[in-house]
Amino acid sequence: MLEMIDIDAGYGQTSVLQGVSIPSSPKVVAVLGHNGAGKTTLLRAAIGLIRPTRGIVMFDGDDVTHLAPNRRVKRGMAYVAQGQQSFGQLTTMENLQLVADGRRNGKEKVAEMLERFPALRQFATRKAGLLSGGQRQQLAIARALITEPKLLILDEPTEGIQPTIVAEIEATIIGLAQDGLSVLLVEQHIGFALEAAEKYVVLASGRVTQSGEGGTVAMSAVHDAMVI
Numbered sequence: 001m002l003e004m005i006d007i008d009a010g011y012g013q014t015s016v017l018q019g020v021s022i023p024s025s026p027k028v029v030a031v032l033g034h035n036g037a038g039k040t041t042l043l044r045a046a047i048g049l050i051r052p053t054r055g056i057v058m059f060d061g062d063d064v065t066h067l068a069p070n071r072r073v074k075r076g077m078a079y080v081a082q083g084q085q086s087f088g089q090l091t092t093m094e095n096l097q098l099v100a101d102g103r104r105n106g107k108e109k110v111a112e113m114l115e116r117f118p119a120l121r122q123f124a125t126r127k128a129g130l131l132s133g134g135q136r137q138q139l140a141i142a143r144a145l146i147t148e149p150k151l152l153i154l155d156e157p158t159e160g161i162q163p164t165i166v167a168e169i170e171a172t173i174i175g176l177a178q179d180g181l182s183v184l185l186v187e188q189h190i191g192f193a194l195e196a197a198e199k200y201v202v203l204a205s206g207r208v209t210q211s212g213e214g215g216t217v218a219m220s221a222v223h224d225a226m227v228i
């Protein structure tokens, strides 16, 4: 699946990531770290929105380091940015159809998403801007899934979502991984991230300070690694 090897990346003259490697996993890889550690920058390098100045991005056995984001999406990567992005003036259904239009099995995929996410079915005709944070996050994930990705890249999917809904989003992510989707997950809820992840990486100030197998590590050790 996705593997990132020795990545340096940043913005103009500002260097953010230094020598960051992310291991490959057919299941969930979690990236943990405090605000500003470089997690979003890493995801943007994974999908191709920023070009690393050093290192290699491998996907499905191919070097995709120099591929544009749309070419990576065609190969099976999907990216859900922070902030539950969708078109607020369009309804839930229209947001889904916009992605599905022109796809061979678009109609089936929309129906599948309404099946998988009951809240989206319930609010199919509601404007996306009027959905709750949790519902908007589900819509953003559903839109990504319509493209039938092999890898879903999620940036803080539970951020700003009320605690009762966080569990739903978490269950969705674990369910997707169980169905065979690979997930690269940036997450603030360390407990959940470690439970869901087969592998995890801790970033601090743009460097990897710890990595290992999820589920086997003490949360306190991860907390310690988040501070340099």
Ligand SMILES: Nc1ncnc2c1ncn2[C@@H]1O[C@H](COP(=O)(O)OP(=O)(O)OP(=O)(O)O)[C@@H](O)[C@H]1O
Residues within 6 Å of the ligand: 011, 014, 016, 033, 034, 035, 036, 037, 038, 039, 040, 041, 042
């Ligand atoms: N467009 C940009 N131009 C310049 N610097 C940026 C830009 N975006 C982010 N940075 C800087 O890069 C560093 C890492 O930011 P990044 O968003 O990757 O961190 P993060 O771990 O995702 O944090 P958060 O949890 O707050 O989103 C920060 O110092 C940030 O100020």
